[in-house]
Amino acid sequence: MNIAIVALPNCHASGVHGVMDFFTVANYCGRVPAGDSELLFDCQVVTVDNEPVRAYSGAVVTPTVRREDFRPDLIVVGSSVEAAVSIDRLERALAPAIPIHGWLQQAFERGVVLASVCTGSFVLAEAGLLDNQVATTHWRAGPLFRSRYPKIRLEEEHLLVDNGQIICAGGATAFMDLCVYLVERFASPSVALACSKMLVLDGRRVEQTPYMAFYSRKAHQDDAIRKAQTWLEQHYSEPVTIDDVAEVAGLGTRTFKRRFKEATGETPIGYLQHLRIEAAKHKLESSREQTARIIWGVGYEDASSFRRLFKRTVGCTMEQYRKRFSYVTPMAV
Structure with a gap:
């Protein structure tokens, strides 16, 4: 051949x-x-x-x-x-x-x-x-x-x-x-x-x-949405509602959702989830922190829900991800 x-x-x-x-x-x-x-x-x-x-x-x-x-x-x-x-x-x-x-x-x-x-x-x-x-x-x-x-x-x-x-x-x-x-x-x-x-x-x-790593897709011309993205990146670990972020952008909720999707290709909720998953991945790579504490630290109270989201998005469990990508030396037993 x-x-x-x-x-x-x-x-x-x-x-x-x-x-x-x-x-x-x-x-x-x-x-x-x-x-x-x-x-x-x-x-x-x-x-x-x-x-x-x-x-x-x-x-x-x-x-x-x-x-x-x-x-x-x-x-x-x-x-x-x-x-x-x-x-x-x-x-x-x-x-x-x-x-x-x-x-x-x-x-x-x-x-x-x-x-x-x-x-x-x-x-x-x-x-x-x-x-x-x-x-x-x-x-x-x-x-x-x-x-x-x-x-x-x-x-x-x-x-x-x-x-x-x-x-x-x-x-x-x-x-x-x-x-x-x-x-x-x-x-x-x-x-x-x-x-x-x-x-x-x-x-x-x-x-x-x-x-895959999540990139915050800011190469657009919508300043209001870019402002909302920056705010989400700083506050993703806090309780956040779409109304809160729309207010930061100075837009009504329906208009905000539409313009956010047009500018970033993501819904506001999807974008927030990606930010939280990336933060969790970084913790799994760089620390020995317990997975439950990581989940709470990125703004989720329902650990089971976040674990399902993580596996669906990343393609493996949090434990499997840590085993594959952690660069922290394991503690001696």
Whole structure:
């Protein structure tokens, strides 16, 4: 199987070379036990203009073949780091990929499987290949993706989304999860498992939700709503009603709810819940404080209700989150 990895300017070098390394390991794991000399995968790096590109780290990524001379069965589009940050940087990040839109479209029409890593999904979307499909991307880029491509159903909580001929992987290191999945699909589950063991990959991740952070979406022009957001960030741990926040904004309650949703994409209650969850996550990461005290400290009296909200939003329990992300040394027993 021929695989082309597309390296774009400002890409994650690891997302290009890591994919190459993974399929090299797959070749080893697939052929050594069988005593076979034939490679399962011929994996090559291509660029838009066949010239080297500079990764975000400053490393130079060099194509291994000319794009026009290689006929892939699978194309993996790598990420561009700054695509997730702002609309201005997104435009600059996507511009270099415009010349390969036609190449991707023609490949799709020939039956080539297309895959994206992280913000590589933007390239497929720009080429019109994800319209009326389900997709995922880096969780930080979710709001930009959703507003730019209303015809695409974005499910950024998922780490992998498979539409059959198009597969999207979420965050930057999701290339590892994508590679395991691709080897399982195009070689065998046993080869994929052998690769995971060889590369010491622990299990299969399914969701991005535990890694998501809430950003307070203030890049709008509504000063009254921005004032309310700032007030909520300072008073989230107190008993708060929507009427209270509307009064801070100097608006009637109905008008406030409508304008808050228009400006932030969230309801006021949803926004407050996100603030409280982020505060709880920070405490779980940075302290040994009991979970019940954390819940009370972020403004919830009903611990069971907050635990359900936390699990629904973050994708794991508070205890599981602390075990995975705490950077505090456990107390000696």
